[in-house]
Amino acid sequence: MTREIMYRDALKEAIDEEMQRDPTVFIIGEGIAERGGSYKVTEGLLAKYGPQRVRDTPIAEAGMIGVGVGAAIAGARPIVEILYVDFAMLGMDMLVNQAAKFRLMTGGDGRVPFVMRTQGGTGGGVAAQHSQSLEALFYHIPGLKVVMPSVPADAKGLLKYALRQQDPVMFLEHKHLYMTKGPVPDGEHIVEFGQADIKRPGKDVTIIAWSNMIPRALEAAAKLAEDGIDAEVLDPRTLVPLDKAAILASVAKTNRAVIVQEAVRRGGVASDIASIIQEKAFYHLDAPVEIVAGLNIPVPFNLELEKESIPQVPAIIAAARRSLHLEPFTLAPTA
């Protein structure tokens, strides 16, 4: 049986259930205790678990991430909520040089069961310092897991799984998704890392997307279906670990891939996935791998420009059609 609940409530259920299960789970962040968090994910947890385990912090991201990492090393299970992924940049040393390195540098003895929850993406005119999609920064760092749920069920199942892992997890939510609803299974619901989900099966072209690009990919697939094109929408759900096998299997089936990311194109995860596809499925490709990504610019404030700077449904449709040789494109490299 399932219930239709919001993404943010699915996250809260995950935290609540895991705090209930494991007394070393605690959560710190700005305005998360009494106020319940900017997106109400932690509402009610202070009353239920008390001020020891649900703590507000000063505005000190480097300190709170570092303290979270230290607590994890010492055997607790912190969730550090960072209001915007943009602000996590203040704590990059602690994530990159400490959390990600500790296990290897201790020869495997030291583990860092640390979860940083934060959110990114454009959000209707909040400008360049509150709109970024920065998963590629974390994806690039060996030792960090990167999770990007697109629907409530995945949000809950992946967060619960994250809180049982021994490695630092970058749990990246999307500000547009908190109020979206979807079915979530009753009872214990866990989604393991590294398991892609086919959000829509199809045979003609594989569209790979994550987070807030999943709703758009599905919309594009529905429109493509009107023209008799049967697109498969694949959601990796976790970028690290990445379910390469599922991606390659889908591409082997459809012989074409369109990768959609909200993040800027340059140096993005989509590029890496494209490189994996060309390396491992080259002789299954009947068209170039298409990437639909954000422009290589900071996100503008102006709403029309903001929209222009990130992938929209028509761009996804056009890319899929190009890969099916239904739209013109040039074979020659362009400058």
Place this chain on the structure above:
Amino acid sequence: MTGQNERPNVPPAELLEKLFRTAFKIRVFETEGIKLYRQGLIRGYFHPYLGQEGIATGVCAALREGDYIASTHRGHGHCIAWGADVKRMVAELLQKESGYCRGYGGSMHIADIHNGNLGANGIVGAGTPLGVGAALAAQIKGSDAVTVTFSTDGASNNGTFLESLNLAAIWNLAFVLVIENNRYAVSTRIEDSTREPDLYKRGLSIGVESHQVDGNDPLAVYELTRQAVQKCREGKGPILIEAKTFRHMGHHVNDPGKYMPEDELAYYKARDPVDRARNALIEMSGVEASRIAEIEAEIRKEFEDAVEFSRASREITMAEFEAFAADY
């Protein structure tokens, strides 16, 4: 045997011997370790703790099992004072599988997480938030463990110094921050790094009980730390201790330290913490010179054995490495 009663109001002989043993063991480790480095047996970076032995020695003597320490890039002394196995330390420096980190970490990253050593750290200042985190974990678990972070004058200008000490303060954590003020951040004099070289005052400004101590006096460091730890266990933490000290050589093994004025160096060498620990043991507990020689020989032998052990140890195999790496 001479009874303690004949020497009223002096520290117990066991403590004095422990302080001397620790300080001397660090001295031998660093001195002999540098020779291993010169012979190419140790590669990479090596930051000797020579001259600063009094601080780790005094602080760790005031801690107990179950407590935590977090260390710096100059971390050998802290490990030894914490009771680390010299064999496994040398093996780590020689990148052997029997090392504390199986050869994955090296000089700057020795950690022993199962025994409360959160590890040395290659990023100056990083130990402070990590130590506060361990103290937070202890508080959440209802433990009375105390965490000590060894930090440096250089690190006190880093943002996380304020951020994490402030978190420790608002949450009353059982956390002791020990600033080893050796006056030089690599080669930059403290007067060029800050207007206020008395670093304990920084703690006062955010409501943290703060003290200053002669870091070259192991006994004084011990006594101040003992009181600080006691207060922390009573819920009155955190506490900051600034320990004034000086390096006997440059920042690392290949830094001749020419920027350190000779008279300054001479002043501190005349107040050598190892000598002071030895003299305190001789003067306060009346130990014979022959006994001192026995202790020293024993410690030198321990190091030599550690080198033999390490040289005989194997390195991680490529198969082991691949299995380990596969999880990334």
Place this chain on the structure above:
Amino acid sequence: MARPILMPQVGQDLTEGKITALNVKLGDRVKKGDIVAEVESEKAAFDVEAFESGTVIEIRYQVGDMATVLQPIMVVGEPGEAPEQAVTQASPAASAATMPHQDGKTLHGPAVGRTQAGAGSSPLARRLAAEAGVDVALLKGTGPGGAVVKKDVDSRQKTPLAIAGGSPLRSPQLGSGDPVVFIHGFGADLSAWRPFIPHLGLPNPILALDLPGHGANADLAAEDFGSLAARVREALAASGLNRFHLAAHSLGAAVAARLAGDGGLDIRSLSLLSPAGLGPRINGDFIAGFLSAESEAALRAWLELLVHKPSTLPGALVRATLAAREAGPLATAQARLAAGVFSGNTQLFSIRDALDRYPGPLRVIIGNEDRIIPAAYADQLPPHAALHRLALVGHLPQLEATALVARLVAETVRSAG
């Protein structure tokens, strides 16, 4: 045992340092801990301490020399010991630095059809084409900019032009009994047999095929003689034939001989006209000239080398050859095939072993005036072969002695029963 005292490591990146003092001389006793030398880096001076006790048996530098880091400055050992035995202490770090990575197996991708300049092709199309033995460079592409995509390979495979396709063999004549399969030579196609077949007078079904790179199979690739034979074998298998007679000319005769010698097929008889593969020489000028001729006059000049009497060469043959060449990629395909089976004046394959192994009736017909392949090579035939040397005939006996050659082929077929 002699042990070295090393030039110390005095900096992260320094590879050498200067010897500023040597405190010992040859024959001195040193004990562990003695300072035996002083060295200097850019930054500072360092003492060199003996890590071993013993007698100094070699000093490798003088004061003022630059010494390489972690190489011996001197060697200590027993008096009289040879210093050569001293090896540099292998430091763990040094050994790690040179530790080889995983076995560096060189990986080669699958050989795929090369594309002609321009249109390109998708990786998938190239793989599918390679698997099907189709040369993607010769396919017409319907993808972007004329690129060959999967669809184009699929439709090529569905069109029964290929030897490997649905009806690989053209059937000029129906009949009864074991079929006789005709294979043409280099540069021709199956239509070359049309004037000849009526002279056979056999009841058997007569079949013919186009070699890869020829006729309707212009876009099928064969890189060398082995793959040429393999393609023909596949075509015969695909058409369900396993018991038949073979009659073939020149390069086609060599293919027929290879099939016959390799076994697996029940080849009732073998009639070879001017077979290639009996010796090394071939007229390379003919091959090159034939391939490069662009006018009727030029082509005719080369084709006349095929016959003893130029007047026997039909003008229609010259014009048809030229027309077929203009219509498609024949010349390209044949040039590539030629490059795989011939090299200048040399034939890159031999059928002598194959003929030795063939147990059935074997008849070989050659023209004594052959200007393409030396007639003398017929001397190399195995003793079970029946050999007919035709006077005043060139490389095309089926053209210059049609009736006789047809009779001999028919007799061969009948002799097999």
